[in-house]
Amino acid sequence: MSVQADTTSNSNAQDTGPSKLSAFGSAFVAQGFTMFPVLLLLIIVGAFVAPAFLTSRNLINILEQVSVLGLTTIGLTFVVLIGRLDLSLEGVVGFAPMLAAVMLVPAAAGGYGVELPGWMALFVALGAAGLIGLFNGFMVVKVGLNPFISTLGLLVLLRGGVLIISNGRSIYSPGEALTYLGSAKILGLPVAVIVFVVVATIVGLVFQFHRYGRALYAVGGNEEAARAAGINVDRVIWSAFFFAALLSGLAGVLLTGRLDSAVTTQGQGIIFSAFAAAVIGGVSLGGGKGTIIGVVSGVLLIGVINNLLTLAQVPSFYVQASTGAVIIIAAVLTTVASQRSSGVKTRT
Amino acid sequence: MENSHPIVEMRNITKTFGSTRALRGVDFTVMRGEVHALVGRNGAGKSTLVSALSGFTSADTGAIRISDTRFEATGQNYAALIRDDIAHVQQTPRLFDHLTVAENLFIENPLIRKKFGVISHKSMLARATALLNEWNIDIRANAHAGELDAGTRQLLEIIKALSRGVPVMILDEPTAALSNAEKRVLFEHVKTLKNAGISFVYISHHLDEVFEVADIVTIMRDGQVVKAREPVGTLDVETIANLMMGEETVRSAREDHTDKSAPILLQAKGLRVNKFATADIDFEVRRGEIVALAGPVGSGKEDLAMILAGQKKPQSGQVTSPRGTLPTIGFVPTDRHASGYVGILGVRENVSVGGLDILSGPLGFIKGRKEADLVAQLARLTNVISSSLEQPVSQLSGGNQQKVVFARSLCRSPDVIVALSPTRGVDVGAKEQLYALLRDLASKGLGVVVVSDEEDEIEQLANRVTIVFGGKIVDELVGDYSIKDLILHMEGVA
Structure with a gap:
């Protein structure tokens, strides 16, 4: 026998590896830090343009505002990582807290007269969200629908559902149990921000260090290979839709808290911002690629831009258009950066 | 036949991918x-050279002439220039699954256009x-291409290219998915077309095919030609292998350690392998043996x-297993691109995905240290060469990708390893x-089960060969056998 399996060939051929700098660059991009220099630049520019920008009050305000989008985007990332998408998350943001609200408030305030005890609020909202997620998983895994069409249908259905259960009327002051997370402050810091940070941290750790996270990346990268490696692919898909909807339900609760009401139009348009934030953060719509650090940077970028444009008193029509332009520019940047650093082509 | 034109x-063709110089001034x-x-x-x-020739990827520099078309390569796409001069059949068929066979064959073909x-x-x-x-x-001409088996798809791709009536054809590993009968048909056509004046550039890992079908051989190594235009009659396997490797190589021989008394690890009883199978299969895998499953494509092996x-x-x-619980099984799938590795993930993640349960703690978090150690150990064992264990597997060569798939299958220290086409395209x-x-x-x-379409491979590896045909076991070779025995048994004439 000529070749031994255990010949001393080093698997880490150091000499042929890339230089330290380009290795740092690759890691920087792969970890999802691409957008942070841009973010820093924006903050510096912002400090000069609008004096009110770099105040702690405004910064906390930005964080509070992005926490709803942030949770939705983190939820969306679960589904996008496995190469699917979920448009119905926008519907969940509106539907879940509305359902909780009508179950809580008395009939006189627009409720069903069920008047569930306050502690049930979160239970109802998140339970409904979770069930919706499981329904999505069922449609994709068991029925075999393309998630674009099944979640699009559900999005429209939920939009109508909100109007049905609320009789077309927003519910004001649905009670502290439902609004606490979105409105209370601890030591001057909004609870919503704390929730966002905690969720982002936990999900970030799971994505990077937990076997479930690893399974998500594997399924998104090559579903058949994941199956052959012994991963229960169907269960991973179900669970991704479940967590996505659950986090969107939580986002909806935060939003209801901040507005102190469950509004019938709540969450409209948020799915577009969520996709934008995910892509800006380096999440590949083809699946298998993306980090929570990146997602957070995408969410912050959108939040900071909106805030700056408002502070700079740009007319609101222009705010919307320029947000769109920035999204495209940022997506181009992320894609180019990830291609140049890793040489792997991704679909974003 | 006048062959001097x-x-x-x-x-002087050059092509660089990133920092890799794939072609270094090739004539x-x-x-x-x-x-x-x-x-x-x-x-x-x-593959890079023939891709540069067909325009599938553009050469960086150099001069190219095909038939009456001549041009200087500048890295710009020139495929359109030579569209009517050359056809390139790629390793993997590119058919439209939702179109019929006839539509696939005549897509963009002026013959059927009104x-x-x-x-x-x-x-x-x-x-x-x-x-x-x-x-x-x-097959029917109006069947959907997506329903066909791999061999037929490959043939269709070749027929499609041949029917375009170009003077030069590139066949890149055309026989990888073909059965022996299909190979025969292909070679017959190549010979007929050759006599009609068509030229072929033929890439193959199977030297026996080269000897059978080729007139002239050019050997490449490290992006350069090491032997140009050598008549096939003046070469033998050893010489070619040495020129390919750049050093003396010896083909390794089979080691026999079959032991009838070794305990059975895995046992199949009364299996019907698919809905076409007409008989039950009984089969067992013993400790320390390498057993090969041989047979034609579609036999059920x-x-x-x-x-x-x-x-x-x-x-x-x-x-079942005599020990009651089924043993841990490592699995190497047939097609590593489709189901072997996750291209955008690194070596580490690709290997450890095979053993996430043993690498993670009670809460399911992966123990980084343990993972790094295991992956490094398996990468050494399987000889994976990569710039680092974080390098995306899609960037590795075919051989290294396959080693990563092997490393993954060994993650949970299996008792049995089942490897399908373990060295395809390697x-x-x-x-x-x-x-x-x-x-x-x-x-x-370990008990090792190998499924292979290459007689050489089986003969080099397996202590025992089980021949499967039509969903049942028709023959078995044990211990000392030659490749001739194997072929005769597979053809059912021994």
């Missing part, structure tokens, strides 16, 4: 009416049926292996390393 001339000439074999290890630059671009379905079907008959392919590995449910019957050096690995595993007491 060159139809293809490539001068390549093909005469009219010759079959020109291009051989070399994976990564030697064969006025205003309207397509004559009648003439297309007639022509397609005639072609299929000529090639002895027993792959089904049997998939069932043994727990990747597929049998039609009836079951797989160069000679990596092949020997994988053979050595499999022998090493068997000597450590």
Whole structure:
């Protein structure tokens, strides 16, 4: 026998590896830090343009505002990582807290007269969200629908559902149990921000260090290979839709808290911002690629831009258009950066 | 036949991918009416060279002439220039699954076009049926391409290219998915077309095919030509292998350690492997043996292996173990691109995905240290060469990708390893390393099941060969046998 399996060939051929700098660059991009220099630049520019920008009050305000989008985007990332998408998350943001609200408030305030005890609020909202997620998983895994069409249908259905259960009327002051997370402050810091940070941290750790996270990346990268490696692919898909909807339900609760009401139009348009934030953060719509650090940077970028444009008193029509332009520019940047650093082509 | 007129001339061709110099000033000439074999290890630059020739990827510099078209390469796309001069059949068929066979064969073909671009379905079907008959392919011309097996798809791709009527054809590993009968048909056509003046550039890892079909051989190594235009009659296997490797190589021989008394690890009873199977299969895998499943494409040997590995449910019957619980099984799938590795993930993640349960703690978090150690150990064992363990697997060569798939299958320290086409599309050096690995595993007491279409591979590896045909076991070879025995038994004439 000529070749031994255990010949001393080093698997880490150091000499042929890339230089330290380009290795740092690759890691920087792969970890999802691409957008942070841009973010820093924006903050510096912002400090000069609008004096009110770099105040702690405004910064906390930005964080509070992005926490709803942030949770939705983190939820969306679960589904996008496995190469699917979920448009119905926008519907969940509106539907879940509305359902909780009508179950809580008395009939006189627009409720069903069920008047569930306050502690049930979160239970109802998140339970409904979770069930919706499981329904999505069922449609994709068991029925075999393309998630674009099944979640699009559900999005429209939920939009109508909100109007049905609320009789077309927003519910004001649905009670502290439902609004606490979105409105209370601890030591001057909004609870919503704390929730966002905690969720982002936990999900970030799971994505990077937990076997479930690893399974998500594997399924998104090559579903058949994941199956052959012994991963229960169907269960991973179900669970991704479940967590996505659950986090969107939580986002909806935060939003209801901040507005102190469950509004019938709540969450409209948020799915577009969520996709934008995910892509800006380096999440590949083809699946298998993306980090929570990146997602957070995408969410912050959108939040900071909106805030700056408002502070700079740009007319609101222009705010919307320029947000769109920035999204495209940022997506181009992320894609180019990830291609140049890793040489792997991704679909974003 | 006058063979002195060159139809293809490539001068000083270079091509760089990132920091890799894939072609370093290559000259390549093909005469009219010759079959020109291009051989070399994976990564030697064969595929890059023919891609530069067909315009599939554009060469950076150099001069190219095909037939009457001549131009200087500048890195710009020139495929359109030479569209009518050359056809390139890629390793993996690129058919439209949702179109019919006839539509696939005649896509963008002026022969069936009427006025205003309207397509004559009648003439297309007639022509397609005639072609299929000529090639002895027993399918309907209006079947969907997606329903066909791999061999037929490969043949269709070749027929499609041949029917375009170009003077030069590139066949890149055309026989990888073909059965022996299909190979025969292909070679007959190549010879006929050659006599009609068509030139072929033929890439193959199978040197026996090269000897059978080629007139002229060019050997490449590390992006350069090491032997140009050598008549095939003056070469032998040893010489070619040495030029490919750049050093003396010896083909490794089989090690026999069959032991009838070794305990059975895995046992199949009364298996019906698919819905076409007409008989039950009984089969067992013993400790320390390498058993090969041989047979023609579609014989059910792959089904049997998939069932043994727990990747597929049998039609009836079951797989058990005398020890009660089923042993841990490592699985190497047939097609590493489709189901072997996750291209955008690194070596580390690809390997450890095979053993997430043993690498994670009670809460499911992966123990980084343990993972790093295990992956490093397995990468050493399987000889994975990568710039780092974080390098995306899609960037590795075919051989290294396959080693990563092996490393993954070994993650949970299996008792049995089931490997389908373990060295498909892998160069000679990596092949020997994988053979050595499999022998090493068997000597450590694992049961090894190999499914292969290559007689050489089986003869080099397996202590026992089970021949599967039509969903049942028809023959078995144990212990000392020669490759001739094997072929005769597989053809059912021994």
